[in-house]
Amino acid sequence: MIKIKPLIVILSIFILCTNLSCNDDDDHSGNYQLNVSSTKKINDFISSIEDNDRGMGSVSIFIGDQQVYSRSYGYADIDTKLKANNNTIYKIGSVSKTFTATVIMRLIEEKKLTLDTKLSKFYPQIPNSNQITIEYLLRHKSGVIDFTSDPDYLTWYTQPQTKDYLINRLTLGSDFPPGTQTLYCNSNYLLLAYIAEDVSNQSYSNLIKKYISIPCKLSRTGEGDVINIHNNEANSYLRAGNGWKLDKETDKTVSIGAGSIATTAYELNVFYNNLFSCKIVSKNSLNLMKEIINGYGLGLTQFNADGEIGIGHRGAIDGFYTAVFYYPQYGVTISILTNASNYFVDDMMKGILSIYLNKPFDLPVFKKPLDLKSEDLDKYLGNYTSQTFPYPITVSKRNNILVVNIAGLLEYEPICYEPNVFVYESLGAVFTFIPQENKMRLFYGQQEYIYNRVNK
Structure with a gap:
């Protein structure tokens, strides 16, 4: 769940199809170990991110069911210098979807639901609900x-909302006939959380405890609430010029099911290890979860690391960015949880895995931002539209900081490392301006989109 950032959810994740099974043949952890040299290089990699103020967070690596590496860097809270x-x-944002899918599969195993159960049984007021299955x-x-794409979403996402209010938001239309397309949508998992509560007569929070936290012996995993730094809970931050600013918090009633879980890097790996070892769902359930169709399994996706x-799954909510992936061919699970990021988490995942596998990997060389004056930004300002990307972009400035606003919904402050090129690295987004032609190129998700400036 991304604040739930439409820039990510509307772009396809490049995913390959496979069918993995829950058996010992998948786990080759005995063939790969984290040696001293690899440990040092991973430390050097993370230190380079920390030393260049490119992010803060925690990393955990499991081989089989054992943690072989852990590292935390930066602050949980900047103001108090809490490390x-x-x-x-x-x-952990949308990684919560794996938790929700696990709960749903357990309810299916208990015969309280089926994959063919219709949404109309619970919420008939939603368009096409009689055709929408679990x-x-x-x-x-x-x-x-997707309610997170509502034009006024940013005016209410930080406040508690009732189920009736959010369900009503979903009655206002439909994106496509059910089953005809695949489009990432946070509303799906909000509804799954509500359905889980309905059929069990328990809260979503209690279901997470019952099916995941208790059997996996997780003491620091559950639904996130208002952040409490005294309980060692990290605040999240967005890049602001050359520093960080505290981000707002999405209320858990808004992110329930789709992005409301909070945990540690270690406990996230414990959960994934239990899931892929068939300790909290059956082998049949796990195989269904891992079956990728048009980019998505049941609460799972795939990641191609070179x-x-x-x-x-990946996740982002507020200033938090998370990635956790299990590589069955090596028996390794890597979790990266960040509360501030100016370095693409996908690139962290690729780098750490490459080092672990003793593949060639050069530590990143970070450029220093250019020292721009306010008047230097004037040539970029204006409204931009694209024929291939559905959201208009407004470019403005705040003193000597460039501000990119996408469709009036999302606001970023990308950093300039070379003339006319601004980068928002936590998203892997690059904005390249061609002011003399009134154009801008947006590069994101392995694709480039051309924007034309319509007015200054």
Whole structure:
């Protein structure tokens, strides 16, 4: 769940299809160990991110069911200089969807639901609900509109909202006929959380405890609430010029099911290890979860790390960015939880895995931002539209900081490392301006989009 950032959710994740099974043949952890040299290089990699003020967070690596590496860097809270450590709790955004899918599969195993159960049984007021199945919700094939894309979403996401209020938001239309397309949508998992509560007569929070936290012996995992730094819970931050600013908090009633879980890097790996070892769901359930169709399993996706395929999920909510992927061919699970990021988490995942596998990997060389004056930004300002990307972009400035606003919903402050090129690294987004032609190129998600300036 990304604040739930539409820039990510509307872009396709490049995913390969595979069918993994829950058996000992998948786990080759005995063939790969983290040696002293690799440990040092991973430390050097993370230190370079910390020393160049490119992010803060925690990393955990499991081989099989054992943690072989952990590292925390930066602050859980900048104001009090509270350092992050291995017990620091982070909100994990859309990685919560793996938790929700696990709960749903357990309820299916208990015969309280099936993958074919219709949404109309619970919420008939939602358009096409008599055609929307539990499986369509899990696989993002429902066509339900995404409430996080509402034009006024940023005016209410930090406040508690009732179920009736959010359900009513989903009655206002449909994106496509159910089953005809696949489109990532946070509303799907909000509905799954509500359905889980309805059929169990328990709260979503209690279901997470019952099916995950208790059997996995997780003491620092559950629904996140208002952040409490005295409980070693990390605040989240967004890049602001050359520094960081405290981000707002999405209320858990808004992110329930889709992005409300908070945990530590260690406990996230414990959960994934239990899941992929068939300790909290059956082998049949796990195989269904891992079956990738049009980019999505049931609460799982895949990640291509330079040819190495992992299965797991990414997540982003407020200033938190998370990635956790299990690589069955090596028996390794890597979790990266950040509360401030100016370095693409995907690149961290690729780098750490490459080092672990003793593949060639050069530590990043970070450029220093250019020292721009306010008047230097004037040539970039204006409104931009694209024929290939549906959201208009407004470029303005705040003193000597460039401000990029996407569709009036999202605001970023990318950094300039070379003339006319501004980078927002936590998203891996690059804005390249061609002011003499009134154009801008947005590079994101392995694709480039051309924007034309329509007025200054």
